[in-house]
Amino acid sequence: MARIICIGEAMKRYMSKTGKQSIGGAELNVAVALSSLGWKTTWLSVLPENDEGMIAAISRTGVESVIIRNDGEVGKYTVIEDEQRVQYQREGSAFALMDPDDINIRTFMQGHEWVHLTGITPFLGQGPRALWNRVMIFSELDDIKLSLDINHRPALCSRDELWDVIEPHLRKVHLLSMSEQDLHWIASKEGMSGSEEEICKQIARKWLINRVGCTFKETQTGRLQGWQKRWSIVATPSEVESSRENKILHRPIEHLGSGDAWVAGVIQNEKNADVIAVIQQSTFGDFFLSNNVDCQSAEFETISGIVNAGIIPIIRSSSREIAEKEARRVLDNGAQCIEISLDTPDCIRLLGSIREKEILKGVGTVQIPTEVVLKSYRRGARFFLSPNNPKGFIEECKMFNSLAIPGVSSIEEAEAAVSQGAVCLKLFHSKNDWRIVEMVKIRELMPEVVLIPVGGVMAEDVEKMFGIGMDAVGIGGALGSMDDIEQQALFSE
Structure with missing residues (x-):
């Protein structure tokens, strides 16, 4: 059974209309999805002594949690449904206030084939950035495959600031994933041109990345108002797989977490990573939870x-x-x-x-x-x-x-x-x-x-x-x- 450790912050999530609560966090979402796909998954994070029931809820997904405790708070975010945006309350969170010296991160990473990070963590505070940098270094030294989701958050940093942090580490990355907006920004920044497929290959070649992935979502109009078409690219330095000609039409109920489910599908080497993202968006909450992926994939492709x-x-x-x-x-x-x-x-x-x-x-x-x-x-x-x-x-x-x-x-x-x-x-x-x-x-x-x-x-x-x-x-x-x-x-x- 493959093993992965996902390192990052998770928060309590609230819906603005109903007040419904759940849990979400980009790195945790990947851990939960891979657990559903049969992986042995560990989520490492920092929480206060009173974690408001988060660990109990996460344990029910099959994910093992490694938690360091401090005196901070549980981070929170609210989904503003009418505006389709998210409002974060991270200041003073336990994760943001961490002391990286309290975490023997190299020891925790041992025994895992993969480690997963995002571009969110280094902008949550000095402690998180130091931990993130150490994970980057130890993954290379200990030959652990590393996946990095750019996951730009405008409230945390500019794209230039994010790029200055992650670009020096790209040669350590085995899977780099990004949004369509990230891809076009990198292309402009680095003077790359051509189709999206070709740009992904150029990124893979320039930084010697095993796989570069990018997801695309196309909003529909007319009778398909409320539906979207999803497709993606996964490129190596020499080859590219694109689902541009086989887009999946679906109606998203959930607008958060699909990118994380897609990343899990690519790490798993699933050919139907797009459908895994669609399944996640078909139910409320950030998590991808499925005990019959093949059946659900077939259903959504037929739909x-x-x-x-x-x-x-x-x-x-x-x-x-x-x-x-x-x-x-x-x-x-x-x-x-x-x-x-x-x-x-x-x-x-x-x-x-x-x-x-x-x-x-x-x-x-x-x-x-x-x-x-x-x-x-x-x-x-x-x-x-x-x-x-x-x-x-x-x-x-x-x-x-x-x-x-x-x-x-x-x-x-x-x-x-x-x-x-x-x-x-x-x-x-x-x-x-x-x-x-x-x-x-x-x-x-x-x-x-x-x-x-x-x-x-x-x-x-x-x-x-x-x-x-x-x-x-x-x-x-x-x-x-x-x-x-x-x-x-x-x-x-």
Whole structure:
């Protein structure tokens, strides 16, 4: 089991609207995420004797804490939700007042393959800076791999001040991570040009860094208001991996901590570090906590495809030939995903005949999950819909890393499905059972859940559905009365 020690300050976190409390800190967040990914993780920090329950809470994440005590206070920060900013109260914190001579840091580092730092620590006080410098030196002397997240905090220092501190140490760093803003600033400072991928390689070459990583977030507008697309770059001096062409579309519920989760994913050598960051942003709090990363990764990748498509054409017919013809027509007219209803003859074979890799395929009208999910998954299905929520439906889909979309006809049924692990709901029957006011209400109650109205939806209803916050729409019977031009217009929305 790989071992890492993460060194830095953690604080109590408060939400401005609700007063809800939790714990967060960049280095601790990485430790918690790597613990969820199977690492043996240690967090080293300084806290007062009365740590306000922080250590007890952290211990439940599987992270081992090494704590030095002094007479300072617990640092605090408040998330100003309406303004999407953070207000820190760090002055007088135990960590800021530390005496580095009280910490035999080299001894604590022994036995670890990695140590993780950020650019925050050296600007919290003279003691933290001295400790940070010692960690840098001992990691090189003792051949411990070092990851450094630039993590610029304007309230603590300017970028020039931060760069003056970290640049002399860059040749000691094995993984350097940064934001898009950091990358462009370094490029300007160092006279580098080219694509973001090329600039990351230039940084890796200039300072002989094993890997340089950078994350990107693109805010969406229109029907995707509130969603963002996430992608990243990881470069070595000679090679680069970029997910620019495979951006993940998601709706962040949490705006803090995703960069730390991403760093943990890269340290772990996960190919899906972007999805790990997305999973972290899908729940409240700074921590990434997951006991089934593969399943959640698959769910979010499928959700990204469905929401990006916007329209799920539903193919249902008593004739296999007619169903196949209609499926081909909607795909030729621009559909990016498709649902084949199980009450169509030879449904699963029809599904398998759709061979375009870029098309996201699903199966509808699922009632007996154990008879359908595995067979359909083998034919390429990645999402499953039901008019209700059959027993074992959600669990069976998760077993095969697929997305379950149970049907719900009321907010009570929705709450029950979510309590069973559903992250996406089919509002069915949307015309008969869901009034617009109820759709608005469930949107407000469940901002983290993907909502898809299905049943009686016409082309003219789509704009209204998106306008009240629905994430995608399923359309079946109405497709048959539309000509090719009308379908093309629908799938381009």
